[in-house]
Amino acid sequence: IEEAEGTLAALAEEIKGTEAGIKALDKSVAQATELRKEENAEYKELMASNSQAKDVLGWAKNRLNKFYNPKLYAAPPKRELTEDAFVQYHRGAPPPAPETFGPYTKKSSETGGVIAMIDLLIRDLEKEMTEADVMEKDAQGEYEKVMAESSDKRAADSKALTQKGAMKASTEEALETEKESKAGSIKELMTTSEYIAALHAECDWLVQYYDERKE
Numbered sequence: 001i002e003e004a005e006g007t008l009a010a011l012a013e014e015i016k017g018t019e020a021g022i023k024a025l026d027k028s029v030a031q032a033t034e035l036r037k038e039e040n041a042e043y044k045e046l047m048a049s050n051s052q053a054k055d056v057l058g059w060a061k062n063r064l065n066k067f068y069n070p071k072l073y074a075a076p077p078k079r080e081l082t083e084d085a086f087v088q089y090h091r092g093a094p095p096p097a098p099e100t101f102g103p104y105t106k107k108s109s110e111t112g113g114v115i116a117m118i119d120l121l122i123r124d125l126e127k128e129m130t131e132a133d134v135m136e137k138d139a140q141g142e143y144e145k146v147m148a149e150s151s152d153k154r155a156a157d158s159k160a161l162t163q164k165g166a167m168k169a170s171t172e173e174a175l176e177t178e179k180e181s182k183a184g185s186i187k188e189l190m191t192t193s194e195y196i197a198a199l200h201a202e203c204d205w206l207v208q209y210y211d212e213r214k215e
Contacts, residue, residue, distance in 0.1 A: 011168040018161045022154060029150050036143045043136040050125045057125075061118045069115075 066073040 050129050
């Protein structure tokens with residue numbers, strides 16, 4: 001009985017620990033999922049913002065080429081970005097020079113410097129987008145790996161919890177049976193002792209009666 005009670009106590013502690021582990025795992029998974037959502041939202045916002053900035057810078061570069069380097073000018077689609085969009089993105093930038101400016105203006109180093117600066121900004125945006133894309137893929141891959149491992153661990157812990165629960169129930173049943181058996185044995189022993197005592201008293205009476213009759 002003492003051994004069974006010790007086993008029950010150990011199983012109860014193990015079950016408690018396993019339940020706490022599952023609860024902590026679920027909390028960790030929820031936190032990781034929330035963090036992944038936030039990171040993904042930031043990634044999408046960055047990509048959208050940089051894409052829009054690239055479009056505006058590309059439009060500005062194309063407008064400059066129209067006046068200063070016509071060979072590199074690309075005709076816009078039917079829906080061309082308005083100059084207002086460029087002004088909103090880069091408020092305060094000077095408007096493109098009119099076509100009436102002379103050849104010297106078209107080939108000025110200032111214009112080339114502006115276009116070079118635009119190219120640099122576009123490259124920086126593209127680099128940032130490439131890095132963000134790599135980081136997003138890595139983060140998503142790591143998240144999926146953690147989720148798979150967490151799922152496997154939870155399944156294993158749940159199975160162990162079920163097994164320990166069954167063992168605990170079986171041990172409790174065996175302990176109860178043992179206690180009932182012990183109680184029955186004690187009762188039977190007491191009954192036997194009482195019977196022996198009664199029999200002993202009867203024997204004493206018979207011996208005494210026999211002695212009296214013999215006299």
